[in-house]
Amino acid sequence: MLKIIPGWQVKLLDANHIQTTGISSLELMERAAKGFVDWWNGKGFDHSAPVNIFCGAGNNGGDGFAIARLLDTSGFKVSVLKCFDESAKLSSDALVNFKLLPDGIRVMDWNEFDKSKDGIVVDAFLGVGLTGELRSTAKAIIQKINSFDGKVISVDIPSGLPSDDLLSGACVRADFTVTFAFPKLSLLFPEHAAVTGELILVDIGIADTEYDLFDSTSYYLRKEDVPFFHRKFHRFSHKGDFGKVLIVAGSEGKMGAAILSCKAALRSGSGLVTALMPKSERQIIQIAVPEAMCQFELPTDLSRFDAIGIGPGLGVMGKSALLESIFHRFKNPMVIDADALTILSENPDLVHLIPKGSILTPHLKEFDRLLGDTSNHLARLEKAADFCRSLELNLLIKGANSVICLADGRQVFNSSGTPYMATGGSGDVLTGMLTSFLGQGYSSANAMFCGVYHHGLAGEIAGEHYLRGTIASDLIDAIPETFVQLGIS
Numbered sequence: 465m466l467k468i469i470p471g472w473q474v475k476l477l478d479a480n481h482i483q484t485t486g487i488s489s490l491e492l493m494e495r496a497a498k499g500f501v502d503w504w505n506g507k508g509f510d511h512s513a514p515v516n517i518f519c520g521a522g523n524n525g526g527d528g529f530a531i532a533r534l535l536d537t538s539g540f541k542v543s544v545l546k547c548f549d550e551s552a553k554l555s556s557d558a559l560v561n562f563k564l565l566p567d568g569i570r571v572m573d574w575n576e577f578d579k580s581k582d583g584i585v586v587d588a589f590l591g592v593g594l595t596g597e598l599r600s601t602a603k604a605i606i607q608k609i610n611s612f613d614g615k616v617i618s619v620d621i622p623s624g625l626p627s628d629d630l631l632s633g634a635c636v637r638a639d640f641t642v643t644f645a646f647p648k649l650s651l652l653f654p655e656h657a658a659v660t661g662e663l664i665l666v667d668i669g670i671a672d673t674e675y676d677l678f679d680s681t682s683y684y685l686r687k688e689d690v691p692f693f694h695r696k697f698h699r700f701s702h703k704g705d706f707g708k709v710l711i712v713a714g715s716e717g718k719m720g721a722a723i724l725s726c727k728a729a730l731r732s733g734s735g736l737v738t739a740l741m742p743k744s745e746r747q748i749i750q751i752a753v754p755e756a757m758c759q760f761e762l763p764t765d766l767s768r769f770d771a772i773g774i775g776p777g778l779g780v781m782g783k784s785a786l787l788e789s790i791f792h793r794f795k796n797p798m799v800i801d802a803d804a805l806t807i808l809s810e811n812p813d814l815v816h817l818i819p820k821g822s823i824l825t826p827h828l829k830e831f832d833r834l835l836g837d838t839s840n841h842l843a844r845l846e847k848a849a850d851f852c853r854s855l856e857l858n859l860l861i862k863g864a865n866s867v868i869c870l871a872d873g874r875q876v877f878n879s880s881g882t883p884y885m886a887t888g889g890s891g892d893v894l895t896g897m898l899t900s901f902l903g904q905g906y907s908s909a910n911a912m913f914c915g916v917y918h919h920g921l922a923g924e925i926a927g928e929h930y931l932r933g934t935i936a937s938d939l940i941d942a943i944p945e946t947f948v949q950l951g952i953s
């Protein structure tokens with residue numbers, strides 16, 4: 465997994481990389497620019513659209529000059545908008561790249577930019593070197609960029625956004641942010657979604673081990689990390705090896721949630737799935753998921769189950785005793801979602817009975833109901849860390865870039881997923897997937913890494929096909945393809 469370090473430490477990361485590999489800082493800037501242009505070329509932007517690149521005097525601007533040169537070579541009509549005056553001292557690498565600008569590129573002052581023209585704006589004004597409050601000219605430059613109606617692509621971070629803190633002043637509103645080496649923490653906050661746009665991570669050749677020097681509890685979960693967390697099964701594996709799970713879900717009118725969770729558990733590899741549900745609703749589930757077994761009373765001995773998932777569509781009224789009995793009778797980690805979380809919010813004493821290592825999966829509203837209102841994501845993450853450490857529980861804060869908050873203090877941001885997953889029932893699918901991995905003998909942390917990443921990837925696969933018509937069942941259908949794409953047999 466990729467460690468997320470504070471923006472101010474990027475200089476140390478670079479210096480260390482330069483020292484150990486012998487490459488120059490200029491070469492590192494060139495890699496960043498090449499990575500940006502590779503992504504750009506993959507997007508297939510129209511060659512006839514003029515490209516206007518706002519460049520600051522620091523290394524973010526240096527990236528911008530290098531990008532300008534490379535886009536010019538690729539045949540784009542590029543202009544550079546200087547965001548500094550004649551007296552400004554450019555960083556040494558920015559100066560080199562400024563001097564390397566080919567003659568064909570028009571260089572103007574930022575205030576000469578004509579916002580009414582078509583094209584694309586690249587924002588290479590301010591990067592992680594931003595300190596303190598924006599100066600007045602910087603605010604005017606950001607305003608100018610934001611007055612443009614077309615696409616805006618930010619280099620490393622939208623100019624004005626602090627890398628590790630909440631936005632308090634002006635900021636470029638980007639459609640895409642192409643960030644280098646690792647995602648800056650603030651790019652992952654829901655309150656910044658409107659300024660960061662779609663997030664793209666460009667690898668500039670810094671190895672994961674080079675981050676070991678830095679203290680941080682934040683990580684980013686990428687596709688290449690996930691296979692490592694999967695268990696390997698062998699030729700003689702039998703259905704018992706793949707786990708027996710109990711899904712406690714569904715009530716009259718909400719049996720769909722139970723069906724989605726059970727199916728998702730089966731599609732994620734569970735050997736045996738049992739649904740605990742009201743007897744009156746048994747026909748629905750037996751027709752929809754014939755592979756699942758049904759149970760209408762809570763068995764006294766729950767030790768025959770390897771994992772339990774509880775909550776989707778369960779209902780709240782009169783269900784707290786059921787939750788309490790399960791906590792008393794089952795001693796292994798379990799998955800707690802939806803209505804079960806609401807019951808916990810209403811009966812806070814029950815939280816102390818939850819088996820250690822369990823996984824709670826609140827979305828933002830459920831989080832606030834459970835742990836109290838939070839004014840912003842930073843405060844939420846801090847609260848989550850305290851909760852997880854003190855109770856030895858794991859929390860998944862759901863949303864775009866869901867955060868896996870572990871009892872050991874690590875907070876891991878997921879990279880897979882798409883807004884097309886914002887559809888009723890997709891959380892029920894996740895509960896089934898997490899329960900399935902727990903039941904297959906994965907540690908809670910590994911079950912979360914695999915469950916959350918595969919769930920997001922299933923959303924991407926389904927979303928590619930169905931766009932905004934994606935429904936939760938499509939995610940389940942896409943689960944097998946996620947295993948194919950990750951090379952997991």
Ligand SMILES: NC(=O)C1=CN([C@@H]2O[C@H](COP(=O)(O)OP(=O)(O)OC[C@H]3O[C@@H](n4cnc5c(N)ncnc54)[C@H](OP(=O)(O)O)[C@@H]3O)[C@@H](O)[C@H]2O)[C@@H](O)CC1
Nearest residue numbers: 493521522523524590591592593594595597598599602620
């Ligand atoms: N490993 C990586 O990730 C790599 C990262 N790289 C790139 O380096 C970037 C970081 O570059 P950096 O350190 O030179 O800082 P940068 O963001 O250009 O900002 C400095 C400029 O901002 C200005 N400024 C500051 N505060 C201000 C304020 N309040 N209001 C107004 N202005 C303010 C400051 O002005 P000054 O204070 O000096 O007058 C100076 O001009 C990083 O984001 C990435 O793009 C790649 O090139 C290579 C590998």
Ligand SMILES: Nc1ncnc2c1ncn2[C@@H]1O[C@H](COP(=O)(O)OP(=O)(O)O)[C@@H](O)[C@H]1O
Nearest residue numbers: 827862863864881882883886888889890891892
């Ligand atoms: N914009 C988004 N980007 C990525 N994933 C999303 C987005 N919106 C929702 N999701 C994911 O979809 C799931 C929704 O779960 P939840 O809110 O419990 O929905 P429901 O209760 O309808 O099942 C979560 O896993 C969440 O991370």
Ligand SMILES: [K+]
Nearest residue numbers: 587590621623
């Ligand atoms: K920028």
